[in-house]
Each structure stands twice: as structure tokens, then as C-alpha cells.
Amino acid sequence: MNSRQHTAGGASRRQAMAEHVMRQGSASVTDLAEAFGVSVMTVHRDLDELERQGMVRKFRGGATAQASNVFESNIVYRRTAHQEEKEAIARHVARLIEPGSSIMLDDSTTALAVARHLGEVTPLTVVTNFLEAIKLLAAAPGIRLMALGGEYHPTHDSFLGVACVDAIEAMSTDMVVVSTSAVSDRYAFHQEQEIVLVKRAMLRSASRRVLAIDHSKLARVALHKVAPLDDFDTIVVDSRAPAEAVQLLREKHRNVEIAEL
Incomplete structure (x- = not known):
């Protein structure tokens, strides 16, 4: 897999991860690692990026879809709500x-x-x-x-x-x-x-x-x-x-x- 394919795959996984958190309301890092077949470290990196984009909120051990003003404007959240x-x-x-x-x-x-x-x-x-x-x-x-x-x-x-x-x-x-x-x-x-x-x-x-x-x-x-x-x-x-x-x-x-x- 070249770097462009890897980047695209990561973006697709992160969007799917965000939608998963939004459907469930919250999810633990270990659950996400199992659901997406990646390491805990990869999940942490993905959640860091999703939080930066305003899609999820991280907490110790997982992430939540609890909406803030910025979060409510995010297209991924709005598509699922x-x-x-x-x-x-x-x-x-x-x-x-x-x-x-x-x-x-x-x-x-x-x-x-x-x-x-x-x-x-x-x-x-x-x-x-x-x-x-x-x-x-x-x-x-x-x-x-x-x-x-x-x-x-x-x-x-x-x-x-x-x-x-x-x-x-x-x-x-x-x-x-x-x-x-x-x-x-x-x-x-x-x-x-x-x-x-x-x-x-x-x-x-x-x-x-x-x-x-x-x-x-x-x-x-x-x-x-x-x-x-x-x-x-x-x-x-x-x-x-x-x-x-x-x-x-x-x-x-x-x-x-x-x-x-």
C-alpha cells in the first residue's frame, strides 16, 4: 500500500469510527480497536484527529458523542442525527x-x-x-x-x-x-x-x-x-x-x- 492509499484508508476509518461513536453515544478505546481491527495506539491517534476536527470528545479510555456547539455543526454528526x-x-x-x-x-x-x-x-x-x-x-x-x-x-x-x-x-x-x-x-x-x-x-x-x-x-x-x-x-x-x-x-x-x- 502506498502512502496515498494509506492516508485515504485512515481517513475512511476515522469517519467510520466517528459515526460508530455517534450511533453508540460513546465507545471505549479497546472496543474501537476490536471493532476496526487496529491497535489501541492507532485508535488514540484517530481519536486525537477526530477531536481536533470537532467530531468527538475524548475522555480517558474512550470517546463520547456528547454534543457541544462546535460538534453539533459537524457534518458527520448532523448526517446521523x-x-x-x-x-x-x-x-x-x-x-x-x-x-x-x-x-x-x-x-x-x-x-x-x-x-x-x-x-x-x-x-x-x-x-x-x-x-x-x-x-x-x-x-x-x-x-x-x-x-x-x-x-x-x-x-x-x-x-x-x-x-x-x-x-x-x-x-x-x-x-x-x-x-x-x-x-x-x-x-x-x-x-x-x-x-x-x-x-x-x-x-x-x-x-x-x-x-x-x-x-x-x-x-x-x-x-x-x-x-x-x-x-x-x-x-x-x-x-x-x-x-x-x-x-x-x-x-x-x-x-x-x-x-x-
Whole structure:
């Protein structure tokens, strides 16, 4: 095996290891060594790298998937969290989209779930900064795909920064679908400033604004306010949301729709 193959193999193993920890919640070094057929020393090195990337938290003898603000933004964590709820939300949001319209998607995994259903409502023009969504839609029939550039951030698998904001501001779409990491009864929040700036630009560039959030985001706050809930035309949340949280949302925002699992 040459050095390039070895590096690629290590990266693949580390991603699988991170996903394993996230599914289990935590894992010991010895369990990981056995599961992946590598030495304890290799596991320690892998966990050091995963912790550096914000994917896991190390503790003595193992690692945990306990989320911190940075960890929650990581694409590997977001891919594995609340998949059933996101799929229900995606099906619901897809029914709100009119064939022949233009839609902008942010770099949330909820929006990615929506992207998987867009073939059902073609023709469409789709605009996104999320690399995984770009790859998914690149060969999709009936979809005109427009990719937003900028600085690539591997932690989010998306393009961000000034160039991305400038590209968004040069466009006007019929709808935008965004998700955020936290929602109170008045605001949508996110913990990272660069992502907030992109989401705000997207909201300014669309005629209809949809906030798609799973129930784990409700009654929470994060560091940065993305937008008041009044800025959204529709809020879609999954049916596992507590009734009292939904009622509170509806008292402040009339157009709250429930995606049935």
C-alpha cells in the first residue's frame, strides 16, 4: 500500500469510527480497536484527529458523542442525527414546492433531505452552497443546478464566506429552505457567525422563506440570532415535537405545519 492509499484508508476509518461513536453515544478505546481491527495506539491517534476536527470528545479510555456547539455543526454528526424526523420534514417541504420554480437550499442536512425529494417536483432550478447536495443533484434530470462558491469548509462540507454571500445577493429565488441549530419562541439561532451570514443572505434573496427544524431544536438558543421567526413564511417541524412547544410557536407564528412521521 502506498502512502496515498494509506492516508485515504485512515481517513475512511476515522469517519467510520466517528459515526460508530455517534450511533453508540460513546465507545471505549479497546472496543474501537476490536471493532476496526487496529491497535489501541492507532485508535488514540484517530481519536486525537477526530477531536481536533470537532467530531468527538475524548475522555480517558474512550470517546463520547456528547454534543457541544462546535460538534453539533459537524457534518458527520448532523448526517446521523434525527434522520427519521428530517425525512418526514423533507417529504412535507417537497409538497410545498411548485414545479417550474426556483429554490435555494442551505447547508443543513434537513435541506439535504429535501434535495433527495426534488426529483418528484421537477422541473426546478436549485441553488445551494452544500457540496453534498451539489453532488446529489448534479445528474438529476429536470433540475437546473446552480452552485454557490466561496471558501470551502470541510467541517460543514459547504462553501461560505464573502464570496458566497455575494453570489447569493446576486440572485432571487422563489423559495429558500433553511434549518437552524436552535429555535426559541421568537428567534432562530445558530452558533457560528459565518453560517449565520450566509443564511441571512439566503433569507433576503427569496420570496418565500421556509424554516425546517426537527423537534430537538425547539426551546433552545445559540450564540447568534439568524432571524426573527416572523421573517419566515412557513415553519415545518416534525410530529415528535412536544405539543406545548408547538402551541407556543403557533401563538407567535400562525403558519406552523407538522410533518407526520
